[in-house]
Amino acid sequence: xxxxxxxxxxxxxxxxxxxxxxxxxxxxxxxxxxxxxxxxxxxxxxxxxxxxxxxxxxxxxxxxxxxxxxxxxxxxxxxxxxxxxxxxxxxxxxxxxxxxxxxxxxxxxxxxxxxxxxxxxxxxxxxxxxxxxxxxxxxxxxxxxxxxxxxxxxxxxxxxxxxxxxxxxxxxxxxxxxxxxxxxxxxxxxxxxxxxxxxxxxxxxxxxxxxxxxxxxxxxxxxxxxxxxxxxxxxxxxxxxxxxxxxxxxxxxxxxxxxxxxxxxxxxxxxxxxxxxxxxxxxxxxxxxxxxxxxxxxxxxxxxxxxxxxxxxxxxxxxxxxxxxxxxxxxxxxxxxxxxxxxxxxxx
Amino acid sequence: xxxxxxxxxxxxxxxxxxxxxxxxxxxxxxxxxxxxxxxxxxxxxxxxxxxxxxxxxxxxxxxxxxxxxxxxxxxxxxxxxxxxxxxxxxxxxxxxxxxxxxxxxxxxxxxxxxxxxxxxxxxxxxxxxxxxxxxxxxxxxxxxxxxxxxxxxxxxxxxxxxxxxxxxxxxxxxxxxxxxxxxxxxxxxxxxxxxxxxxxxxxxxxxxxxxxxxxxxxxxxxxxxxxxxxxxxxxxxxxxxxxxxxxxxxxxxxxxxxxxxxxxxxxxxxxxxxxxxxxxxxxxxxxxxxxxxxxxxxxxxxxxxxxxxxxxxxxxxxxxxxxxxxxxxxxxxxxxxxxxxxxxxxxxxxxxxxxxxxxxxxxxxxxxxxxxxxxxxxxxxxxxxxxxxxxxxxxxxxxxxxxxxxxxxxxxxxxxxxxxxxxxxxxxxxxxxxxxxxxxxx
Numbered sequence: 001x002x003x004x005x006x007x008x009x010x011x012x013x014x015x016x017x018x019x020x021x022x023x024x025x026x027x028x029x030x031x032x033x034x035x036x037x038x039x040x041x042x043x044x045x046x047x048x049x050x051x052x053x054x055x056x057x058x059x060x061x062x063x064x065x066x067x068x069x070x071x072x073x074x075x076x077x078x079x080x081x082x083x084x085x086x087x088x089x090x091x092x093x094x095x096x097x098x099x100x101x102x103x104x105x106x107x108x109x110x111x112x113x114x115x116x117x118x119x120x121x122x123x124x125x126x127x128x129x130x131x132x133x134x135x136x137x138x139x140x141x142x143x144x145x146x147x148x149x150x151x152x153x154x155x156x157x158x159x160x161x162x163x164x165x166x167x168x169x170x171x172x173x174x175x176x177x178x179x180x181x182x183x184x185x186x187x188x189x190x191x192x193x194x195x196x197x198x199x200x201x202x203x204x205x206x207x208x209x210x211x212x213x214x215x216x217x218x219x220x221x222x223x224x225x226x227x228x229x230x231x232x233x234x235x236x237x238x239x240x241x242x243x244x245x246x247x248x249x250x251x252x253x254x255x256x257x258x259x260x261x262x263x264x265x266x267x268x269x270x271x272x273x274x275x276x277x278x279x280x281x282x283x284x285x286x287x288x289x290x291x292x293x294x295x296x297x298x299x300x301x302x303x304x305x306x307x308x309x310x311x312x313x314x315x316x317x318x319x320x321x322x323x324x325x326x327x328x329x330x331x332x333x334x335x336x337x338x339x340x341x342x343x344x345x346x347x348x
Numbered sequence: 349x350x351x352x353x354x355x356x357x358x359x360x361x362x363x364x365x366x367x368x369x370x371x372x373x374x375x376x377x378x379x380x381x382x383x384x385x386x387x388x389x390x391x392x393x394x395x396x397x398x399x400x401x402x403x404x405x406x407x408x409x410x411x412x413x414x415x416x417x418x419x420x421x422x423x424x425x426x427x428x429x430x431x432x433x434x435x436x437x438x439x440x441x442x443x444x445x446x447x448x449x450x451x452x453x454x455x456x457x458x459x460x461x462x463x464x465x466x467x468x469x470x471x472x473x474x475x476x477x478x479x480x481x482x483x484x485x486x487x488x489x490x491x492x493x494x495x496x497x498x499x500x501x502x503x504x505x506x507x508x509x510x511x512x513x514x515x516x517x518x519x520x521x522x523x524x525x526x527x528x529x530x531x532x533x534x535x536x537x538x539x540x541x542x543x544x545x546x547x548x549x550x551x552x553x554x555x556x557x558x559x560x561x562x563x564x565x566x567x568x569x570x571x572x573x574x575x576x577x578x579x580x581x582x583x584x585x586x587x588x589x590x591x592x593x594x595x596x597x598x599x600x601x602x603x604x605x606x607x608x609x610x611x612x613x614x615x616x617x618x619x620x621x622x623x624x625x626x627x628x629x630x631x632x633x634x635x636x637x638x639x640x641x642x643x644x645x646x647x648x649x650x651x652x653x654x655x656x657x658x659x660x661x662x663x664x665x666x667x668x669x670x671x672x673x674x675x676x677x678x679x680x681x682x683x684x685x686x687x688x689x690x691x692x693x694x695x696x697x698x699x700x701x702x703x704x705x706x707x708x709x710x711x712x713x714x715x716x717x718x719x720x721x722x723x724x725x726x727x728x729x730x731x732x733x734x735x736x737x738x739x740x741x742x743x744x745x746x747x748x749x750x751x752x753x754x755x756x757x758x759x760x761x762x763x764x765x766x767x768x769x770x771x772x773x774x775x776x777x778x779x780x781x782x783x784x785x786x787x788x789x790x
Contacts, residue, residue: 048744048748048751051744051748051781052748052751054781055748055752055774055777055778055781058777058780058781059773059774059777103415104415110414111410111414112410112411113410113414114408114410114439114440115744115747116410116411116414117413117414117441117740118441118740118743118744119744120414121740121741121743121744122741122742122743122744122745122748122781122782125741125742125781125782125783126781126782128783129780129781129782129783130780130781
């Protein structure tokens with residue numbers, strides 16, 4: 001099959017969505033398909049740019065190339081997934097979240113603009129009108145599927161996939177640090193982890209890795225680290241190689257991952273594949289589909305004090321941490337999440 | 349549901365402000381209400397019961413508007429109270445509550461406060477058409493009164509260009525003034541007193557065969573017909589049996605007094621000036637007839653009329669606009685072409701059979717109770733909300749199309765057919781996105 005994968009690219013930014021698209025491309029190639037990735041550059045401010053981008057996508061014709069038809073199109077992210085094609089399947093990573101679940105939240109940028117409301121309403125209408133064009137709609141998690149249902153009344157089927165290089169994750173030592181690998185961003189709430197760390201009673205250490213969406217965010221976090229007197233208990237590694245990341249996973253005590261309403265969250269799965277317990281929050285979204293509170297990890301309220309308590313417990317109760325990590329690994333094995341299943345569903 | 353209400357509030361001496369304070373409890377029962385005003389002083393009672401916020405059109409936290417379910421703009425014709433609200437309604441889409449159909453005077457007075465007033469005014473008239481431009485020039489040259497320009501060219505469309513919805517108490521006139529109104533329109537009667545505050549309905553009798561009449565409100569505008577009313581009174585043979593109370597703002601009292609003297613009406617007219625609500629209410633109770641003339645009408649729904657009915661006061665009004673649409677047994681209507689003649693006829697009728705005339709007031713009062721409650725207004729607004737929300741989803745389509753138009757212009761495509769074909773494909777896609785594409789693909 002000649003397959004096009006449609007993704008949206010915020011240029012100079014690399015995160016879960018880009019890894020997801022690359023992994024899907026690998027899986028399609030391994031399955032013998034002629035697959036190509038189409039990345040649409042995306043700028044979301046001022047808000048009317050979102051609609052300009054959407055309209056630009058709608059004007060593209062990808063039904064064929066050089067006279068040869070494109071057999072299947074797989075749309076991943078807004079607005080790229082609205083490029084028209086008669087054989088389009090959607091596997092939605094997330095919608096434009098500030099128009100839906102993040103609307104009205106402090107992080108919502110479009111609400112600060114005079115045209116924010118009408119742009120938000122226009123996005124909602126476009127989603128309701130255009131998403132049903134697809135012959136099938138999958139979501140990358142149950143959380144994303146629920147949002148689609150709640151905000152647009154559109155049914156979709158959750159379709160899980162393994163993280164990139166899943167077979168390489170392994171368990172190592174049980175060293176004295178918690179690991180938080182993620183893009184540095186407001187939604188990932190690294191700041192909350194710092195506040196919690198300042199309240200712990202145990203000598204907990206946290207190692208952060210990942211690049212910042214905006215370098216100023218990282219500077220602010222470093223200032224907070226200093227202000228809270230945590231310099232000797234926090235490491236900011238920045239972007240690390242995949243090999244280094246595997247080692248950091250393998251040797252940590254636990255993974256801490258408390259984002260705000262994460263779509264899916266590779267980090268949860270990667271921690272489980274590394275036999276590490278996960279500390280997350282009740283409003284963290286995707287991770288809650290995998291973490292069993294008190295068994296394979298801990299789920300805390302998204303405030304500094306309860307999160308600190310969970311970090312203290314994992315630090316203090318080493319045996320529990322090890323057992324929870326092992327349980328996480330067996331749970332992920334039982335789920336049978338693999339790319340063959342994903343590819344066969346998307347091309348059915 | 350969050351409601352931002354941009355409105356004049358008491359103690360401002362305007363019927364709209366009084367009306368708002370009376371409808372607020374019914375709105376608050378259905379919405380989480382925030383009142384937005386540009387006035388400095390607001391009644392203490394209102395501040396205690398409601399969230400009152402100040403606004404300046406040039407300094408806004410857009411989140412407060414974006415996160416509300418409905419932003420409601422109260423638009424009347426007096427720029428002192430409504431100019432900042434008009435500016436806001438032009439800038440941010442919301443539901444526009446139109447108390448008057450003709451808003452030309454408001455618009456001119458609003459522009460008058462701004463730089464490049466005349467240029468902006470003429471640009472606006474150009475959009476209305478060549479006749480509006482001509483009339484505007486005549487007004488600026490002092491050859492035509494602004495009120496007359498307003499009647500011919502009401503500019504009703506201007507506050508509504510970005511409206512997500514329109515509420516009118518006079519929908520028929522509004523539709524005539526804006527035949528291509530895109531926004532949904534809610535036609536609902538002007539809200540009035542909650543039942544608990546209503547006056548007792550009462551039948552009146554004439555004392556010693558003498559009839560007292562009342563004219564009140566903002567009487568400066570020539571369309572309130574004060575001058576013609578005095579002339580009709582002066583020529584009425586039984587004028588000694590009539591007493592006219594004039595209550596309300598009059599710009600040039602000296603000239604008015606001179607006219608009254610010249611017409612020999614010193615014993616027939618009593619000037620009160622501006623009266624408090626309470627004093628005006630007492631006067632409405634003691635009078636036998638109200639005179640509520642408007643010609644030409646600017647399409648207003650009269651708050652004063654509802655107040656007269658609240659006091660069961662029989663009223664003579666002009667057979668035009670909103671008044672002409674009221675049940676004919678609730679108002680005594682005069683033909684503007686035969687104004688004095690008809691006034692004389694009703695005065696004769698009242699002096700001969702006042703009991704029959706009093707029934708107009710009692711029936712008006714019944715109508716008020718039936719149709720003009722605050723509750724019915726609030727519930728109509730609540731039911732209107734889903735319609736507004738649905739329409740608001742398509743509001744971004746027009747500016748998007750305008751951006752496409754500009755981008756196409758930049759391409760310098762000279763072939764008109766090619767240009768039209770590209771524009772048509774864009775239009776089709778925009779219509780798809782906004783859910784406005786017809787089934788036949790147009």
